[in-house]
Every structure is written in C-alpha cells, then in structure tokens.
Amino acid sequence: MTQEKIHDVIERALELILLGSQPRKTNDLLMDQVLDLYYRLHFHILILNDSNNQDYNNVFSVILSETMRLFDEFSHDTVTITNDSKLNQLPRIILTNILGICHFYLNQPKQSFDYLSDTNRNIDSKGLTRIFLRFKRLLDLEKFYYLSKLQKNTSSTNNNDGIFNDIPLRTDSMSLFYFNRILLDYPLKVSTNNLISVYNGVLNTTIKESQLLEVGHSIIKNIEFPQANQSNDHKLELFFEILGDFFEKTDNITKGKDWEAFFIAGYEKTFHSISISYAATIFYGKFTDTGTNTIHDGKKRSELSFVNFLTYNKKYYELNERKYLDIVAIINLYKFVLGNTTIFSKEETKRKYSLQLYDLLCDFYEYYNLELITAATTHQEDEVGELKLRSEYIVLPVLLSLILISSWRSLYFIFFNDVDSFISKTLLAYLGNAISVSSAIESNLDLYFEYAYCLARQQCTTSSIKFLKTKILNKYPEHSYSSWHLLCLLESVQENKENSFKIACSVLEAMKEEQNKLTYRDKWQFMQLKLTQLSLVHEMFGVKDALEMLPEVFELYSSLFNDDHSKHSIKHSKEYLLQYIWLFTANLYIKDGSVQDAKEAVKESEAVEGADFKNLNHNIAKGYLKKSLDEFEACFYHDPVNTEALIGFAELAFETVEDAKCDNSLIANLYLRLETCIKKSIAGYISPEIWWYLSKIYEKYDDPLSYENALWNCVKFEEERPIRELDFCKY
Numbered sequence: 001m002t003q004e005k006i007h008d009v010i011e012r013a014l015e016l017i018l019l020g021s022q023p024r025k026t027n028d029l030l031m032d033q034v035l036d037l038y039y040r041l042h043f044h045i046l047i048l049n050d051s052n053n054q055d056y057n058n059v060f061s062v063i064l065s066e067t068m069r070l071f072d073e074f075s076h077d078t079v080t081i082t083n084d085s086k087l088n089q090l091p092r093i094i095l096t097n098i099l100g101i102c103h104f105y106l107n108q109p110k111q112s113f114d115y116l117s118d119t120n121r122n123i124d125s126k127g128l129t130r131i132f133l134r135f136k137r138l139l140d141l142e143k144f145y146y147l148s149k150l151q152k153n154t155s156s157t158n159n160n161d162g163i164f165n166d167i168p169l170r171t172d173s174m175s176l177f178y179f180n181r182i183l184l185d186y187p188l189k190v191s192t193n194n195l196i197s198v199y200n201g202v203l204n205t206t207i208k209e210s211q212l213l214e215v216g217h218s219i220i221k222n223i224e225f226p227q228a229n230q231s232n233d234h235k236l237e238l239f240f241e242i243l244g245d246f247f248e249k250t251d252n253i254t255k256g257k258d259w260e261a262f263f264i265a266g267y268e269k270t271f272h273s274i275s276i277s278y279a280a281t282i283f284y285g286k287f288t289d290t291g292t293n294t295i296h297d298g299k300k301r302s303e304l305s306f307v308n309f310l311t312y313n314k315k316y317y318e319l320n321e322r323k324y325l326d327i328v329a330i331i332n333l334y335k336f337v338l339g340n341t342t343i344f345s346k347e348e349t350k351r352k353y354s355l356q357l358y359d360l361l362c363d364f365y366e367y368y369n370l371e372l373i374t375a376a377t378t379h380q381e382d383e384v385g386e387l388k389l390r391s392e393y394i395v396l397p398v399l400l401s402l403i404l405i406s407s408w409r410s411l412y413f414i415f416f417n418d419v420d421s422f423i424s425k426t427l428l429a430y431l432g433n434a435i436s437v438s439s440a441i442e443s444n445l446d447l448y449f450e451y452a453y454c455l456a457r458q459q460c461t462t463s464s465i466k467f468l469k470t471k472i473l474n475k476y477p478e479h480s481y482s483s484w485h486l487l488c489l490l491e492s493v494q495e496n497k498e499n500s501f502k503i504a505c506s507v508l509e510a511m512k513e514e515q516n517k518l519t520y521r522d523k524w525q526f527m528q529l530k531l532t533q534l535s536l537v538h539e540m541f542g543v544k545d546a547l548e549m550l551p552e553v554f555e556l557y558s559s560l561f562n563d564d565h566s567k568h569s570i571k572h573s574k575e576y577l578l579q580y581i582w583l584f585t586a587n588l589y590i591k592d593g594s595v596q597d598a599k600e601a602v603k604e605s606e607a608v609e610g611a612d613f614k615n616l617n618h619n620i621a622k623g624y625l626k627k628s629l630d631e632f633e634a635c636f637y638h639d640p641v642n643t644e645a646l647i648g649f650a651e652l653a654f655e656t657v658e659d660a661k662c663d664n665s666l667i668a669n670l671y672l673r674l675e676t677c678i679k680k681s682i683a684g685y686i687s688p689e690i691w692w693y694l695s696k697i698y699e700k701y702d703d704p705l706s707y708e709n710a711l712w713n714c715v716k717f718e719e720e721r722p723i724r725e726l727d728f729c730k731y
Contacts, residue, residue: 007129010087014135018172019328020046020396021368030073034091037067041098042174046395047439048105057106064102071095087132089123097142104146113150116143125162134172137163141178148186164196166238170328173400180399192218195238202246209253212246215239216262223269232270240266244279248336253287274312274325278333280305285336285343302343309333327364328403334360335407338414354414361407361433370394373432375424394436401437408434409447412454422682428454448472449483453730456490457682459720465490481511481525485729488532492723497540500723504533515559520568521731523560527577528728530556531584535723543592550585557581572731575611582608583617590624599625616642623648629656629666636673641681643690646673650693671697683725688718 006028013023013035020042023035044059074092100115123136140163168175180203188197190207192215201207216239223233253259263283266276285302309330316325324330334357337343344350365372371394396404412430415421431451438444448471455464465487472483484507491500511518511526518526530553538546561574570576582605589598602621616635623631623645629652635645653670674694677684684690695710 007087010090011129011131014131016369017042018131018134018138018174019368020174020177020400021370024369030070031091033066033070034074034094037063037070037098038094041101043395045101046177046397060102060105063098064106067095067098067102071099093123093139097139101142101146104149109150112146116147116150134169134175137168138172138175138178141168141175141182145178145182148182166234167196167199167241169326170332170400170403171324171326173328173397176399177397195235195242198239199242199245202242202249205249207246209250209255212243213255213258213262216243220262220265220269225269226271232273236266236270237273237275240273240275240279244275244282247279247282247286256287259283259287272308272312272315274309274316277305277309277312278329281309281333282336285340299343299345302337302340303349306333306337306343327360327367328400331357331360331364331407332403335403335410338410339406350414354411357407358411361404371436373429373436375426375429377429377432395439396437401439404437405434405444405447412450417682419679419682419685422458422685425458428458445472445476445480445483449480449486452483453486453726456486456722456726457686459686459717461490461493461720481507481522481529482729482731485525485529485532486726488529489722489724489726489729492532492536492539493720497536497723501533501536501540504529504536508533518560520564520566523564524572524577524731525729526560527553527557527581531581532724532728534584534588538588538591539723543588547588547592550588553581553585570613573611575608576613576615578608579605579611579615580617583621586621586625595625614638616645620644620648623652627652627655629653640673641677641684643677643681643683643687646677646684647687647689647693650674650689654693654696667697667700686717688714688721691717 006026009026010028010031013026013031016023017035017038022039023032025032026035041063044056044063048056071092074095096115096118100112103109103112103115125133125136128136144163168179170176183196183200183203187204187206188194188200190201190211191197195215198207198212198215201211219233219235219239223236226232247253263276263280266273270276281302283302284298284305287298313324313330317323334353338350338354338357344353362372364370408430412427412434415427415430418427421427428451431447431454434447435444435451438447448467452464452468452472455467468483468487468490472480473487484503488500488503488507491497491503494500508526508529511522511529515526534546534549534553537549557578561577564574568574582601586598586601586605589595589601598621602618602625605615605621606618616638619631619634620642622628629649632645632649632652635642636649639645650670653666657664657666670693674684674690674697677690678694679685691710691714695707695714698704698707698710
C-alpha cells in the first residue's frame with residue numbers, strides 16, 4: 001500500500017472516531033488495535049455519562065490492561081506505520097490519553113495526571129492535514145477536560161494550542177461532547193471579545209437576546225465585503241454559527257425586526273455564507289409571521305435560506321474531494337425544516353426534501369460505519385420473529401443521537417399515512433433507526449410506543465406484544481397508559497377475549513385510583529379505554545350488557561372533563577370526545593335494533609355544547625340510520641378516502657343495485673372509490689370490509705385473480721383485527 005493510501009485509510013478511520021462510531025480497519029494490526037481501544041473507551045464513557053449509577057471499574061480495568069500491553073509495544077522505536085514521523089507518534093499519544101482516562105475512572109489521580117500532562121507526547125500542528133488537525137483537537141480537548149477535573153478547576157481557555165478558537169463541527173461529535181462539557185462545568189463570563197464565552201452563554205441559556213444582538217453589531221460594524229482572494233470574516237461566520245444555535249434553543253424572541261436588519265447586514269458583508277443561511281433558515285422559519293415579530297413572507301424566506309444553504313454545501317462538497325463541511329449540520333437543518341409544519345406550502349415540496357434527507361442519512365450511515373435498518377431488515381425480523389433493534393450497541397454522543405432520532409421521527413410522521421411506505425415496512429425502518437441510536441429509554445418511551453403501534457398496524461401482533469412487554473411495560477409499568485391500552489387491543493385479536501378484558505379492567509381501576517393526578521392526555525386515554533371495555537363486554541356477553549354500562553361511561557366523562565377548560569385540537573377536544581361517546585352509544589342501539597334510541601343519541605351528539613365544528617361521523621351515523629347515500633357522499637367532499645363512510649356507501653350501494661353486472665354508474669363510482677381508498681389510505685388498505693366489497697365487484701366482473709387477492713386480504717386483515725381501531729389508544 002502506498003504512503004498516500006495509508007494516510008487516506010487512517011484519516012478515514014480517524015473521521016469515524018471523531019464522530020463516535022467504530023472505525024473500519026486500516027490494514028495495520030497495531031493501529032487497528034489502538035483505534036479499537038479508543039472507540040471502546042468512548043463507548044463506555046458515553047454510557048457512563050447516561051448511567052452514572054453503574055459500576056464500570058471492571059470495564060476500565062480491562063481497557064487499561066490491554067492499553068498497557070500495546071503501549072509497551074509502541075514504546076519501541078522499531079514500530080512504525082509510515083515514513084511520516086508525526087503519524088508514527090499518533091498511536092502512542094492515543095494510548096497515553098487512554099491510560100490517563102482509565103486511571104481517572106479507576107480513581108487513581110496521580111497516575112492519571114502523569115499520563116495526561118506528559119508534554120513529550122504532543123504532536124506539532126504544523127503541516128498536518130485538516131482531518132489530523134481535527135483529531136489532534138479531540139485529543140487535546142480530552143486531556144484538557146480530565147486535567148481540569150483532576151485539578152478541580154480550569155485554566156483560561158485562551159492559549160491552549162487553538163482548541164478554543166472556534167466550535168467543533170457537529171460531525172466531530174466527540175470533540176463537541178468534550179468542548180461542551182468543559183464549558184458547562186467551567187462556564188466563562190460573557191465577553192464581546194471572546195465569542196466562545198458567547199457560545200457558552202447560549203449553551204447554558206444565560207445570555208440575553210439584547211446581549212447577543214449587541215455582540216453581533218460590535219463585530220459587523222468593522223467588517224467589509226471580502227475581496228476575490230479573501231474568505232468571509234471568521235469571527236462573523238462564528239457568530240452566525242452561534243446565532244443558529246441560539247435560535248434553535250430559544251422558544252421566544254422580542255427583537256425580530258432588529259434581527260432581520262442584522263441578517264440583511266450580514267448578507268451584505270459575506271459571500272455564499274453557510275453559517276448565515278443556516279441561522280436565517282431557523283430564524284425566519286421559527287420566529288416570523290407571529291405577533292410583533294411579523295415579517296413579510298417569513299416562511300418563504302426560510303425556504304429560500306434553506307435552498308441557499310443546500311446550494312453552498314453542494315458547492316463545498318464538489319470543491320473539497322466530495323466531502324461535506326459538516327454533514328451532521330446539514331442533517332440537522334433538514335430535520336428542522338421538515339419538522340416545521342408551515343415552512344413548505346406544497347406537500348410535494350416537503351416530500352421531495354424528505355426523500356433527500358433519507359438519501360443523505362443512508363450516505364451518512366454508510367460513510368460512518370453505522371448499522372442502517374432498512375425495509376428489507378424489518379422483513380427479515382418478521383421471518384425469524386425477533387426484533388434486532390441494536391440500541392445497546394449504537395452509542396453516540398447525546399447531541400448527535402438527538403439529531404438522528406429527530407430526523408428519523410420526522411420521516412416517519414411525514415410518511416405516516418403513505419400506503420406504499422406502510423406496505424414496504426419503510427415506516428418500521430424509520431422508527432427502528434431512531435430507536436437504534438437511543439440509549440436512554442426513559443426519555444424515549446413515546447418513540448418505543450410508536451414502534452409497538454407501528455408493528456401492530458402492520459398486523460405483526462405477536463411482535464408488537466413482545467416489544468411492548470419487554471421494552472416498556474415490564475420496565476416502566478406505571479409510565480404509559482397508552483401502552484397498556486395498546487396491549488389490551490392486541491390481546492383482543494385472540495378468539496378468547498378474557499385476557500384483553502382483564503387488562504382493561506385492571507388498568508381502569510389503576511387510573512381511577514390516580515384520577516386526581518391524571519393529565520388531560522391521560523383523561524382522554526381513560527375515556528377511550530372505558531369504551532374499549534364496553535366493546536369487549538358487547539363481544540363477550542352481548543349488547544344488552546354493554547348498554548347497561550352506558551351510565552358508567554357518562555358519569556366517568558363528567559368526573560373527568562366537566563371542570564376541565566383547557567384548549568386542545570378539535571379531535572382531542574372534550575366536545576369532540578363527547579360527540580364520539582354519543583355516536584358510540586348510537587351504534588350500540590343500532591346493533592340492539594333500537595333505531596329510535598339511536599336517532600336520539602345522534603341528536604344528542606349534534607347538540608353538544610361548544611362543538612362549533614363539523615363532525616363527519618354525524619353524516620356516517622345518519623347514513624346508516626336513514627339509508628342515505630347522500631349522507632355518505634357528503635363525507636367524501638371533505639375526505640375522499642374516509643373508510644367508514646365508504647363502507648357504509650358500499651353496503652347501501654349493493655342493497656340498492658340488484659345486479660352488479662349491469663352498466664350501473666353507482667357501482668362504477670363505488671369501484672373507483674374503493675380502488676382509490678386502498679391506494680391512498682392505510683385505514684382503507686387494512687379494512688376487511690373494503691377488500692370484501694372489492695372482491696364482490698371483481699367477482700361480478702369476472703376478474704378471478706383480483707377476486708382471489710381481495711378475498712385473501714379480507715381474511716388476512718380480519719384475522720388480525722382488534723376489538724376497536726388501534727387509533728383509539730393513540731392520542
């Protein structure tokens with residue numbers, strides 16, 4: 001292997017270490033052993049950071065022992081990797097850091113200090129490539145952090161070989177991890193002459209907006225637009241980088257107009273600035289078009305700034321050996337714009353950028369040697385009945401983990417109702433990737449619940465039950481009423497509903513004991529679980545028994561919501577919930593044959609006080625009661641693929657038309673609606689009734705292949721159907 005090739009391979013391995021991932025092999029056995037030890041050390045430091053109660057003495061003792069053996073080997077001058085003397089020093093310096101850190105965690109301060117303060121093992125920065133310089137900075141930040149801990153204080157962050165001249169790239173997440181810990185443990189007083197102190201103020205949320213604006217003006221007033229042979233001013237670029245972090249962290253600003261003027265001034269004094277376009281995307285996307293900060297076309301400006309950001313990064317990529325300046329920053333900004341529901345006015349634009357983010361994430365995982373869960377992987381997991389979510393193994397610095405988790409979650413919710421993504425199990429893959437970089441389950445219970453819900457929606461009932469029990473309920477039984485409700489619904493798939501009924505009764509009793517402590521979300525869940533209990537009673541004991549329990553339902557609603565005046569979205573409002581309870585009641589009366597009582601229940605639903613919105617469920621209920629196609633069709637005007645309305649429409653259509661073979665516009669209309677529904681709606685795609693009515697049309701029109709497929713889907717989805725729709729456990 002040529003010297004140049006050796007350099008490239010080692011640089012690539014160092015990039016992975018900088019990120020926090022496991023390095024690929026360099027083809028040098030000793031170097032591979034050194035980097036593997038360094039990766040293992042970081043792995044356990046990151047776990048220790050999240051789990052301070054665990055005893056890692058044994059782990060650090062093992063790493064120390066292995067490091068000492070390698071250290072002895074590299075102490076001989078005969079051990080060389082290349083003819084580059086600086087590169088040959090690197091393993092010894094890495095091992096010195098490892099030894100110092102292991103002794104630190106083993107509570108051996110003297111040995112730790114001796115290794116970490118060994119100035120004979122420093123590399124001269126002169127002549128180092130950009131990646132080697134970044135890696136040297138990691139080593140220096142690491143030493144600085146632990147020496148500060150040992151000395152119980154920190155010397156000035158000035159004059160430390162440049163390690164505090166700017167902020168590490170987000171992609172160098174191990175460096176950023178140490179950099180932030182130093183500033184959080186040893187905060188600097190904010191000074192206009194020290195931008196790292198300003199970043200420190202943003203990091204620990206102590207700096208005021210007016211201070212930040214003052215610092216910005218003090219910098220920009222002395223800057224001119226760069227000449228053709230000059231770069232943008234470093235200090236201004238660094239300030240806008242800090243400003244982007246500030247806008248991302250803060251929830252409110254008061255000087256929107258002042259900031260807009262500042263951005264205009266910044267554009268006038270820079271050329272194709274990545275940091276300005278980054279900060280502007282967040283500023284215009286998050287804080288404009290509201291209240292006193294209203295700025296004309298703010299959302300459009302956010303999108304334009306984002307497009308500029310991507311353009312400038314692409315140019316940098318093309319001019320720098322197909323490497324991004326900071327790929328994690330790009331991923332983070334994609335995550336921001338896609339998570340903001342108002343930036344993109346067109347759905348196809350949002351979808352385009354979502355697909356771009358997915359491609360970027362795939363490239364990122366490949367380059368940095370991270371295990372990517374794909375739709376194919378989720379199919380394999382189904383086949384072997386195991387969930388190979390490797391959250392125990394992919395451990396990254398928390399800021400990077402949060403960016404990746406949020407990115408995958410954004411993709412999941414953007415494509416949540418996409419039938420193709422559902423069928424291919426791509427949705428499961430998105431959530432699987434989010435979970436795989438999440439080592440702190442307590443802070444991600446909602447994510448785990450979402451994965452169990454997604455499994456259930458995919459008709460992976462057994463896998464969903466297993467995941468719920470092992471990942472949530474066995475460990476955190478008191479944390480998630482929605483998880484218990486989901487388990488109840490999944491158990492109801494069984495022919496014997498007894499276990500499901502026991503779960504419903506037990507959880508309802510537990511919620512009753514905690515009723516005074518319940519959040520609004522918990523109250524909503526309480527009410528829905530009560531209706532699930534009634535559905536089980538109906539199924540197990542008959543409709544009469546269910547009707548006898550209706551007073552309990554209304555009493556529970558009154559006790560939970562009569563004094564609750566909090567505001568929520570329409571579908572989560574207490575008015576909408578009460579309407580649904582009356583419609584649920586009407587449905588029970590219909591099944592009991594009490595048509596007049598059902599009509600009265602629908603009237604009560606329509607008369608709910610404070611419900612100043614249209615509820616399509618009223619049209620559906622009246623469609624069944626009056627046998628009116630017009631009521632069902634009224635729903636299609638607002639929701640063309642409303643599954644409940646379409647089932648009612650289909651039932652009535654086949655009653656109306658005696659012979660479906662005839663050239664009847666009603667059946668043709670129904671056929672088009674059914675076909676559209678299974679292509680555009682996941683609820684429609686998994687509905688046995690939709691497939692049943694399609695099979696009847698295929699049979700009448702003598703299409704045996706489509707008929708057989710429709711019947712097969714009808715049976716498949718019926719076998720995995722819970723007592724109520726899964727959405728009723730999901731707030």
